[in-house]
Amino acid sequence: MYVDFKGRSIETPLGLLKGAGEVEFHVNGALKSVRLLERNTVITPSGPLAPAYTWGEIRRKHSSSITFFLNGAIKSLRLEQRTLIHQPRPMVVERIAWYPQGQVKMLFPLDGRLSAYWTQKEEMSLAEPLDVALPDGSVLNKIHLISIGFHQNQALKSLTLWPGQRVQVATAYGTISARLGLDFYPDGSPKSLEPAKPTAVLTPLGSFMAYDPMAIGLNGENGSLAFAADQSLLSLKTLDEFTWENAGNSGQTEIFRPLTLPHPLNENAVERFPNKLEFIEQGVRIGFDVPGKKDRFFELPGGPVKIGATGGSKVARPVRGIVLPQRSVE
Numbered sequence: 001m002y003v004d005f006k007g008r009s010i011e012t013p014l015g016l017l018k019g020a021g022e023v024e025f026h027v028n029g030a031l032k033s034v035r036l037l038e039r040n041t042v043i044t045p046s047g048p049l050a051p052a053y054t055w056g057e058i059r060r061k062h063s064s065s066i067t068f069f070l071n072g073a074i075k076s077l078r079l080e081q082r083t084l085i086h087q088p089r090p091m092v093v094e095r096i097a098w099y100p101q102g103q104v105k106m107l108f109p110l111d112g113r114l115s116a117y118w119t120q121k122e123e124m125s126l127a128e129p130l131d132v133a134l135p136d137g138s139v140l141n142k143i144h145l146i147s148i149g150f151h152q153n154q155a156l157k158s159l160t161l162w163p164g165q166r167v168q169v170a171t172a173y174g175t176i177s178a179r180l181g182l183d184f185y186p187d188g189s190p191k192s193l194e195p196a197k198p199t200a201v202l203t204p205l206g207s208f209m210a211y212d213p214m215a216i217g218l219n220g221e222n223g224s225l226a227f228a229a230d231q232s233l234l235s236l237k238t239l240d241e242f243t244w245e246n247a248g249n250s251g252q253t254e255i256f257r258p259l260t261l262p263h264p265l266n267e268n269a270v271e272r273f274p275n276k277l278e279f280i281e282q283g284v285r286i287g288f289d290v291p292g293k294k295d296r297f298f299e300l301p302g303g304p305v306k307i308g309a310t311g312g313s314k315v316a317r318p319v320r321g322i323v324l325p326q327r328s329v330e
Contacts, residue, residue: 001025007037013072014042019053026070033064042066044074045102046085052078059112059123073100078111088154092128099152106149124162132159135188140167147219151186158183158220166196172231173201181220185229192223201225201236204279212237212274224276237274237289244286244298254296259288 005020012031019038026032036053051065067075076097084092088104094111098104109130112123129142135156144165149158160181161167169178171190179196194217198209212224224237241257256275263269278285278295287295 005034010034012066013068014044014066014074017042022064024064028070030070030072031068033067035063036065039080042077044077044096045098046087046096046104049077049083049096050080052080054080058115059118061111061113069100071100073102074098075100088150089148091130091148101152103152103154104150106147108147109145120163127162134169135184136170138170143167146217149220153186155186155188156184157186160217160220163217169193171227173233176225178223180215180217181223183221183223187229189229189231190227192221192226194223195225198239199225201233203233203236203277205277205284208236208238208240208242208277210236210238213239214271214273224274233279235276235278237276239272239274256286259290259293261290 001024003023003025005023007019007021009016009018010020010023010031011017012034017034017036017040019036019040021035021037023034024032035055036051039050039053041048041050052060053065054060055062061078063078064076066077069075076095078095079093082092082094084090085096085104085107091107091109093107093109095108096104097106097108109128110123110126112118112126114120114123124144127144130145132140132143132145132148134140140159143159144162146160146162147158148156148160151157158181159167161179163180165179167178167182168175169182169190171193176193176199177196178193180194182193183191185191194212194215195210198211200207201210210225215224224235226234226236228234239258241255244254244256258275259273260270261273263271273288273290276285276287276289278287283297283299285295285297287293
């Protein structure tokens with residue numbers, strides 16, 4: 001429920017705030033968000049901060065100054081101006097998000113609103129290049145970040161990159177060029193990434209070119225190339241065409257190709273969706289991550305194989321029925 005306070009003061013979990021504009025409440029009546037129209041300073045888990053209260057700037061998002069969890073804990077704060085935050089790592093930011101217990105969840109160096117009057121290129125031009133140390137000790141030099149995420153123990157969780165950025169990431173499958181973002185486990189090992197180009201990755205079925213041309217970089221988490229905590233392979237997406245021979249059904253074969261659909265905005269173009277291979281339980285699930293398209297599950301003889309895991313085999317087990325007749329990586 002939204003209420004216009006018309007500039008009146010409002011009592012909040014952070015104290016009395018002056019100049020409240022639009023206010024939103026949770027279903028239980030607790031304060032959910034407030035947009036401020038006057039300058040305030042509030043005490044947050046990250047120290048005293050000044051929430052946004054001017055809204056005329058062309059790139060300012062027309063949104064809340066502060067949001068709250070159902071229990072009253074602060075959830076996020078949009079800053080009036082760029083501010084240096086010291087923890088978990090020093091960074092100048094425009095917006096902060098916290099966990100309910102108060103640990104920093106995400107930092108946003110920039111928080112501009114993209115529109116016909118303020119483009120992505122203009123917003124990115126404001127991004128300062130940063131040097132970011134990864135959990136393995138390597139450093140990504142002079143990269144431009146949309147956001148940086150943290151686990152509750154404040155270890156690095158994710159990096160979301162501006163379009164066009166490329167970084168080199170060490171994995172159990174070799175060094176991989178990544179785009180859009182990176183995701184890490186609390187112990188610092190890679191959880192997922194988005195390959196910047198078709199990249200050969202060894203799987204229990206052989207080598208596939210991992211790549212998702214349809215990936216959207218909304219955040220650095222849930223990349224298409226994903227690893228388990230022990231660094232065995234969980235899933236990948238590929239534009240490879242391949243044939244599966246069903247050994248239990250008289251050698252019947254199935255051919256898997258990228259899914260081609262008409263482009264929704266251009267009648268002269270098409271969209272090509274890669275197959276997703278997910279290694280689970282005793283087999284592999286193959287599908288498209290497209291509504292209305294059902295996944296297929298195939299059992300792997302002898303159960304799953306952990307390729308690339310510490311102490312594991314570096315050579316894929318021969319599996320009857322998987323052949324790669326051609327590559328399709330356009």
